[in-house]
Amino acid sequence: MTVDMDEFWVFGYGSLMWNPGFAFEEKLTARAFGFRRSLCVHSWVHRGTEQRPGLVLGLDRGGSCIGTAFRVQRGQQADVVDYLRERELVTHVYKERTMPVLLADGRRVPALAYVIDRAHVQYAGSLTTTEAAGIVAVSTGKSGPNSEYVFNTLAHLKEMGIRDHWLEEVVGLLRQSPRSARA
Incomplete structure (x- = not known):
């Protein structure tokens, strides 16, 4: 299949998938290689x-x-990029990248994505599910409990037919924790 080089794609892997906040003409499941979704x-x-x-x-x-x-x-x-920069680059923990993604219909297209900056002070590194659940269980910010974010994320992924075994294990541990809200 040929790709229209004037097309502009954005890749979402978290809340952007179900709450993009911008208008779009087409929405497809896609896979990015060389990167994984991670807390x-x-x-x-x-x-x-x-x-x-x-x-x-x-x-x-x-x-x-x-x-x-x-x-x-x-x-x-330009408007979408401005919006995404305001949303995603608040503390500059992410780097804006264009990367190839494989669309569900077999096309490979370049897409704008936000990748963690491993040198940033907010980078948590690779955590075990037990470590992640322990942090999530006791954390709350201005948008609410961290556990609510994780439960909501997994629920949306399941609705979309996307399995994330690591995140499922974190949620399982959270549901066993007396300190986190159960959803």
Whole structure:
């Protein structure tokens, strides 16, 4: 299949998948290779504080990640990029990258994505499911409990037919924890 080089795609792997916040013309399941969805970002505002950081998703290197690709209408690209930069680059824990993604219909297209900056102070590194669940269970930020974010994320992934075994294990541990809200 040929790709229209004027097409502009955005790849989402977390809340962007179900809450993009921008208009799009096409939405398809997509896979990014060489990166995986991970609770690898210390949240200092929305799901934790600097004193007790929570964890939110990042796109970290290794493996592959099933997410959603959005094709943005011509003429709207600059507005969408401005919106995404305001949303994703608040503390600059992510790096803006264009990467190839494989769409569900077999096309390979370049897509804008936000990848974790491993040198950033908010990078949590590779955590075990037990470590991640322990952090999530006790963290709360201005947007609410960290556990609520993780439960919500997994519920949306399941609704979309996307399995994330690591995140499922974290949720299983959270449900056993007396400190986290159960959902």
